[in-house]
Amino acid sequence: MKVTFPHMGSMYICLKALLQYLDIDVVVPPMPSKRTLTLGTQHSPEFACLPLKINMGNFIEAYEQGADTIIMAGGVGPCRFGYYAQVQREILHDLGYNMQMIILEPPQKHISELIVKIRQITGERSWLDIIRAIRFAWYKARAVDEVERIIHRVRPRELEPGRADEVFKKALGWIDGAENKKQLDDAVKKAKCSLVRIPVDNSRNPVRIGIVGEIYVMLEPFANLEIERHLGRLGVEVERSIYLSEWINDHLFMGLLRIKGSKAAREYAPPYVNHFVGGHGQETIGSTVLFARERYDGVIQVQPFTCMPEIVAESILPTVSRDYGIPTFCLIVDEHSGDAGVLTRLEAFVDLLQRKKETVAEGAEKKGVLQCADI
Amino acid sequence: MRGYLGVDVGSVSTNIVLMDENENVMETLYIRTQGQPITAVQRGLEYIRDRVPAGMEIGGIGTTGSGRHLSGIIVGADSVKNEITAHAVAASKLVPGVQTVLEIGGQDSKIIILRNGVVTDFAMNTVCAAGTGSFLDQQAARLGIPIEDFGEIALKSGTPVRIAGRCSVFAESDMIHKQQMGHNLPDILAGLCEALVRNYLNNVGKGKEILEPVAFQGGVAANVGIKRAFEKALGFEITVPPHFNVMGAVGAAMLAREATRKTGRTRFKGFAITQEKFRAASFECGDCPNLCEVIEISGQDRILARWNDKCGKWSNAEVSGFRRKKIENLA
Structure with missing residues (x-):
């Protein structure tokens, strides 16, 4: 087999x-x-x-x-x-x-x-072996997520664009190659050491964008046209609403482990979405509210073309956007998606957020409340 | 005295403007790109060079439009910005207090919502180019009228006919049908204008709060028929700003001025680039099954830039002799 x-x-x-x-x-x-x-x-x-x-x-x-x-x-x-x-x-x-x-x-x-x-x-x-195997796989998921979180921080701040991605690629290889917990810990340590050595400019105050949407498109860079890397290159700090380990815990362990998961996101979905609408529609709305509360500059929703739950969420997002004053942008992908058009829109969205951030920083918001709407 | 250049390389036209320190537009140029962006930029800059007043030095240059990266490399741009930002910047300067920008270009159309001078929302046509300049061009040619007269003829209409504007192919067959039913030309043209405006407002402008003052710009703003159709649909007057057809370039020049104000100097390579030979080539990277078609711009035997790779291996690469050798081996 x-x-x-x-x-x-x-x-x-x-x-x-x-x-x-x-x-x-x-x-x-x-x-x-x-x-x-x-x-x-x-x-x-x-x-x-x-x-x-x-x-x-x-x-x-x-x-x-x-x-x-x-x-x-x-x-x-x-x-x-x-x-x-x-x-x-x-x-x-x-x-x-x-x-x-x-x-x-x-x-x-x-x-x-x-x-x-x-x-x-x-x-x-034996059952024991199986449980041990699941536990080891779980540790690997956590390790990947741990490194990825640091990458998200480094990307917009690195002085030579592309260094973080090089390290990330290698780090995934190290984690993948680890045969036991000890080697895995070493791999993570090694990845962290390499990441620390990347020259960064910590004085930058990058625009922060939260990514929400359909889980597969969010987690698979090939499907989302490497949105995280592109945004990092545009000087944006990206945070995702869900990571692999959280998804595993939610969906396979039935939320057995007490880590942050989609439950929190669902709790914030009302009054916009009061019940399950399929897929991650409810989480998309809830996570947007959470990102807004955490004072992120903007939210990008990703979804595959014809995704019903995300279409439901997409039509509700403008209301959330208006209520919380957080600009949102929706990226829909399918096999016909072209890089160039997506990049132009991402750039424009980042510009919008950057200018808004600068204006707010200059205290210009006193002249009137900034209004935001969906995109 | 310092001047600032803005270059907008679009699908249909390449526009260049020269602006003085006080953001007054001094020279504008609108030429067809004709699928050759490098040549278009070089020809355009040559034209502008002869019109730069004595004693003015170029303090900065910015590029925008779908060819912004390419032209940015060639001219040595201080700012390379997307067309949405460029149009918004220009409109907020030329139309005081503007809250909505309607822009229709050769192959794309967009709407930009501004509040308190800051972009708060935008949208671009995604799946369909019905209602953009290219389609109007094509229909004018089919009807045998110069595109410049399109709007004037449409204004003569008394009862515009209703034309299906959802898809340009169906719009065309519907127009032919209406012609054969015996409707006159002005009514058909006015009907077409209304169909395009309807399509724009329902697709690009869907769910957007369109507030006055509204600026209408892009090449299609020259068409008074479309302008009137917009006013009829929105119920208030809209403004076509001066330099409406080169607004992207105006915005690019303003952004260049802003960028050089921060750095204090320009990266502009000078007008000598109009005589230089640039070469755009592409090769297929065979390192993984993505088979990216990497684009490589070179000038004077030196590689200036590469892009279009998924993994970033080529676009990140320091353009050095070592890398160049690697490419030669690959080819």
Whole structure:
């Protein structure tokens, strides 16, 4: 059995660690690229959203490298994602690829539901081993997030653009290569040391933007056109509403661990969204409120084209924006997205925030309350 | 005395303005880009060079428009800014107290909302170019009228016909249909103006609070038919500022002035660049399956800049001899 899974940002590091800890053969699909997207788009329904297409590309590329079993997340609720695993299984079957699909549905009642599914993959391994493997994978997720948070801080302040990204790439490799907790700790330490050595200008007071929206597009740089790197280059400090480890805790551990998660975001969604609207629609609104309260300069919502929950959120964002005086911008991506147009809009949005920040700093706000609206 | 240059390289036109220290526009130039941005900038600057008054030195230069990065490298720009910011800056100077900017250019249209002189909101056409200058150009050519007369003829209309403006292809077939039904030319042109304005307000201007004073700029603002259609739809008068067709360049010059005020000196390479040979080439980087088509600008056997790579390997690279060798090996 050779197991593969779809990409979602740096999630491959945790999944690979988990499976390898249990001595299972793993095929990590090649990082998403134009080829992945072309393959995926070719074999997907046109009206499905971008995540399905990139997943399909991942599976096909993994199959080419010998994978025969896919681990895929399922889901329930109004978002179509819950149905994607089934659709993908049928498409792969029609293509004549003989691959088994194990679908991890989010546990409805108890975490044991997830364990049972893992059992299907792990066979006769002891429970203790499995728990140890999950714990190790969890540590890796935390490690990636820890480094990424520092990267977000360094990017807008570095004197030579691009240095932080170089280190980040290497650091992911170190974390990925760590075989035990000790090596993992060393990898994080090494990454931190390298990051500290990057020359930065700490006197800068960068514009701060919070990123909210659909989880896949938020976490997968290929899908969001590397928005974080572009914004960093424009001198913006980026913060994401959810990190990988938080998502894992929320969705796979059922929020068992007491770390910041989407629960807080949901609490701030009322009175704008009072109930679940599918996907992360509620969290998008709640996180925007949170970012506004934390005095961020602006919020960018990312979503794949035709994403229902995020469309709901998008139509509510202008109200939040007006109430809190925080400018918002919506980036919708699909396989036709062009870099140039997106960059122009991002630049304009950052300019808007920068000028607003300068005007406020000059005390000009006394002349009248600044009004903001959505974009 | 110091002068400031603004260069706006757009899809259809390349505009250059010369501005004095007090932000008075002294010279403007509007030429067609014709798909050759480098040549257009060089020709334009050559024209401006001969018109710079004696005793004026260039204190700064700024670029904007879709070709801003390319032209910025070539001229040595002090500020390289997107067209939304440039248009907003120019409008707030030339139309005092402006709260809304409607801009329709060759292939894009945008709306900018300003409050207290600060941009608070903007939008750009995303999926459709119906209603921009190129489409009007094309229809004028099809009807056999010069684009300059388009607006005047439309004003003669008594009862504009209703034309589907959602999509330029359907708009065209609808126009042909109306012609064959026997409607006269002014009514059709006025109908087209109204359809385009409707499309603009429903798509680009959707959900925006359009408050007076409104500035209407960009090449299409020359069309009085469109201006009147806007006024009819909004219910109040709109202003077409002086230099409406080169507003992006005016804004770029202002931004250059601002940028050099901070640094104290300009990076402008001088008018000699009009004679220099620049070369834009591209190569496909084969280091990963993304196969990025990296663009490389060189002048006088020296690589000036590279961009268009996803990972930043080429755009971040220090343009040194070592790197150049690497490219040669790659080719």
